[in-house]
Amino acid sequence: xxxxxxxxxxxxxxxxxxxxxxxxxxxxxxxxxxxxxxxxxxxxxxxxxxxxxxxxxxxxxxxxxxxxxxxxxxxxxxxxxxxxxxxxxxxxxxxxxxxxxxxxxxxxxxxxxxxxxxxxxxxxxxxxxxxxxxxxxxxxxxxxxxxxxxxxxxxxxxxxxxxxxxxxxxxxxxxxxxxxxxxxxxxxxxxxxxxxxxxxxxxxxxxxxxxxxxxxxxxxxxxxxxxxxxxxxxxxxxxxxxxxxxxxxxxxxxxx
Ligand SMILES: Nc1ncnc2c1ncn2[C@@H]1O[C@H](COP(=O)(O)OP(=O)(O)OP(=O)(O)O)[C@@H](O)[C@H]1O
Numbered sequence: 001x002x003x004x005x006x007x008x009x010x011x012x013x014x015x016x017x018x019x020x021x022x023x024x025x026x027x028x029x030x031x032x033x034x035x036x037x038x039x040x041x042x043x044x045x046x047x048x049x050x051x052x053x054x055x056x057x058x059x060x061x062x063x064x065x066x067x068x069x070x071x072x073x074x075x076x077x078x079x080x081x082x083x084x085x086x087x088x089x090x091x092x093x094x095x096x097x098x099x100x101x102x103x104x105x106x107x108x109x110x111x112x113x114x115x116x117x118x119x120x121x122x123x124x125x126x127x128x129x130x131x132x133x134x135x136x137x138x139x140x141x142x143x144x145x146x147x148x149x150x151x152x153x154x155x156x157x158x159x160x161x162x163x164x165x166x167x168x169x170x171x172x173x174x175x176x177x178x179x180x181x182x183x184x185x186x187x188x189x190x191x192x193x194x195x196x197x198x199x200x201x202x203x204x205x206x207x208x209x210x211x212x213x214x215x216x217x218x219x220x221x222x223x224x225x226x227x228x229x230x231x232x233x234x235x236x237x238x239x240x241x242x243x244x245x246x247x248x249x250x251x252x253x254x255x256x
Contacts, residue, residue, distance in 0.1 A: 001063040001072070001149040002026050003048065003184070008057035010043060016207035017043050021057070023201060023210065025150055027066075028180035030220075032193035035203030036241065036248035041186045044208070045152050048184060049073050061149065070099045070146040078155040080135040082127040089114065089123040092142045099146075109145050116175060117141040133164035137171065144181065151183040157192060169195050173220045190241075194234045195223060202240050205248040212240060 008021040017040040025031045033041050046052045048059055050073070065072050074095075075081075082091050089110055096106045114120045117137045127135055136156060143151050157165045169192065175181070187193055193200045200214045216233060218226050 001061055001065050001182075003150045003182070004060040004062055005044075005048065006058045006060065008044070008047060008054045008059070010040065010047060010052070010054045011207075018047075018054070019207045019209040021208070021210060023213075025182050025184050027063070027149075027182055029198045030176065030181075030183045030185055030196055031199050031201060032185045032187055032197030033201045033203060034187060034190060034193050034237065034241065035208055036205045036245040037188075038248055038251075039203045039206050039244075040208035041203065042154055045075075045154050045184065045186055048150075049075060049152050065149045066147050068147050069149055070096070070101070072149040074143045074146055074148040074151055076136075076139050076143050076151060076153040076156045078159050080127070080132075080139045080159075082135055082138055084127050087124050087126055088119055088130070088138050088141075091127070091138055092145050095142055095146055113141040113145045116144070116178060117171070131164070132160050133168055136160065136168060140172070140175070144175070144179075149182060151181055151185075153183050153185040155186055155188065158188060165189075165192070172196060177221055190234050190237045193237070194230050196220065200237060202237060205244045205251070211244075 003025040005021055005023045008018055010018040021044060033044065035041055043052065047054045061072060083094065086094060092110050092113060093106060096109060114123055117140055119137055119141055122130065122134065157168055160168065185196060194216065197216060201210055202212045202214065203209065204211045214233065214237065218229060223230055
């Protein structure tokens with residue numbers, strides 16, 4: 001299944017936030033979106049997820065969803081959004097409970113995603129007992145459990161320290177290698193985008209428009225073996241973003 005955005009424009013009142021965004025996320029593709037603060041990245045994700053209706057333009061899905069998909073789209077948030085009174089297993093189960101699938105299948109799906117995210121031995125733990133990285137793995141397990149066509153990931157690693165971020169990036173790549181998922185992945189962090197993205201969409205400052213789309217054809221699992229090439233891509237992205245980021249920063253401090 002392919003997610004297609006056609007000429008999305010969005011304004012809040014008379015403030016334009018997004019201009020003419022046309023983009024697609026193909027099956028098994030991770031598309032990272034980077035851009036300066038306030039350029040409309042989260043707004044774009046909310047529009048894709050149907051939480052906001054764009055002022056104009058369309059979000060389309062083309063083709064069949066993956067087999068056994070229970071939800072075409074699912075979110076992974078920066079703050080994990082786990083229910084504190086539910087165990088790890090209970091948090092994953094939650095998203096399956098609304099679907100009319102038998103107990104046995106629920107059990108099998110939960111066991112499978114907990115194993116894939118290396119959480120099996122923490123199934124009975126509560127979120128308060130887990131580190132930030134582990135909590136985010138639970139949120140990723142929960143998202144994967146519905147076998148979505150596209151995961152909508154809004155800065156999923158930005159609340160974590162850099163070592164935990166590195167570990168989770170490795171985990172995400174391992175998960176993708178096992179079962180190829182599609183994702184629209186918002187981040188401020190260019191190293192993250194270069195590690196995880198098949199394509200990287202660079203947005204201008206607000207009103208956000210697409211400045212460039214950079215494709216990286218080095219396979220995800222092989223990127224650590226190409227430090228010079230990936231560093232060069234990251235530098236190129238930063239060169240594109242630097243002036244926009246500086247201008248956005250000044251704009252935000254003018255408001256304050
Ligand atoms: N519900 C809303 N009502 C009015 N303005 C909004 C609303 N949501 C976001 N905005 C404004 O729209 C602009 C884009 O916000 P958005 O959160 O999408 O940007 P972003 O690129 O995700 O920012 P950041 O990188 O800082 O998270 C900002 O100026 C923000 O203040």
